[in-house]
Amino acid sequence: MAEARTGLRVALDKVADGAFIGWCGLHRWDPIFRNASLGYCLDDVAWGHGYATEAVRALLQWGFATLPIVRVQAEVDTRKPASARVLEKAGFMLEGTLRENCIVNGEISDSWVYGLIEREWPPPASVVARVG
Numbered sequence: 001m002a003e004a005r006t007g008l009r010v011a012l013d014k015v016a017d018g019a020f021i022g023w024c025g026l027h028r029w030d031p032i033f034r035n036a037s038l039g040y041c042l043d044d045v046a047w048g049h050g051y052a053t054e055a056v057r058a059l060l061q062w063g064f065a066t067l068p069i070v071r072v073q074a075e076v077d078t079r080k081p082a083s084a085r086v087l088e089k090a091g092f093m094l095e096g097t098l099r100e101n102c103i104v105n106g107e108i109s110d111s112w113v114y115g116l117i118e119r120e121w122p123p124p125a126s127v128v129a130r131v132g
């Protein structure tokens, strides 16, 4: 992605011991429409410690400061409420539902579409206080 200039993916390592725990990335970067999509995946042993939230916030901070983007979008399998929560804590707004958009292990599911626009970043303290 980096070579094609369509996005990037960063490795997430724990500060304490350097263990690789997953990745976080911006992909489908469109320099004309000035948007990109966010994705992430963490090893399940690393869940529940706030690592995804920390990584997403850091990548958004870098992305809005570095890339000429005005919007970041993320699509979340509706069976993954923890993932939706990570986005809401970063200030993303739920914008709609893509029906039967993903198939995992042969099972079809809807996806929620979340969006964050540059002028809403970083989320105001009132939003952070409300959603965490």
Ligand SMILES: CC(C)(COP(=O)(O)OP(=O)(O)OC[C@H]1O[C@@H](n2cnc3c(N)ncnc32)[C@H](O)[C@@H]1OP(=O)(O)O)[C@@H](O)C(=O)NCCC(=O)NCCS
Pocket (backbone or CB within 6 Å): 038, 039, 040, 041, 042, 043, 046, 047, 048, 049, 050, 051, 052, 053, 054, 074, 075, 076, 077, 080, 081, 082, 083, 084, 085, 086, 131, 132
């Ligand atoms: C989704 C995922 C990234 C979360 O990683 P994580 O490091 O555990 O996330 P965080 O700890 O930063 O935040 C998770 C939040 O979801 C909440 N949560 C956990 N399970 C939940 C559930 N079943 N329903 C609602 N919220 C839930 C947690 O309480 C936490 O919110 P809080 O801080 O307000 O308490 C991780 O589960 C994962 O990699 N899943 C598989 C891949 C995936 O879903 N990728 C996303 C595709 S866009």
